Amino acid sequence: MTRSFFDTAELHGPYTSEELVGEALAPVRGQVVIATKFGFAPGSDDPTRLTLTTFRRALDAAPSRIQVQGARHTEELEKRTNL
Numbered sequence: 001m002t003r004s005f006f007d008t009a010e011l012h013g014p015y016t017s018e019e020l021v022g023e024a025l026a027p028v029r030g031q032v033v034i035a036t037k038f039g040f041a042p043g044s045d046d047p048t049r050l051t052l053t054t055f056r057r058a059l060d061a062a063p064s065r066i067q068v069q070g071a072r073h074t075e076e077l078e079k080r081t082n083l
Contacts, residue, residue, distance in 0.1 A: 008066070009037040010058060015065055022067035029068065036062050 006025060008017045018036055025032050038058035039050050063069065 004031070005033045005035065007035045007037075010062065010065075011037070011039075018062060018065040022065055026067050034066055034068065036066060038062070 006021055008021045010018055013019070021034060025034060038054070
């Protein structure tokens with residue numbers, strides 16, 4: 001089976017790209033891999049400041065925009081990113 005990889009980011013739109021990718025790939029969800037990126041905090045004094053709160057907010061919100069059951073991450077990722 002061939003898998004296709006799609007990459008998006010919450011910054012694009014913002015959020016619109018994730019929503020469009022999720023909608024377009026819904027019929028083939030099991031045949032593709034979708035990745036998204038984050039790293040900005042809208043409404044913050046410093047929108048580029050990444051915090052654990054920003055990380056978790058993005059991780060919680062992206063699956064519904066991309067129309068998937070959940071995001072995969074590990075505590076190890078949090079440790080490696082020094083959040």
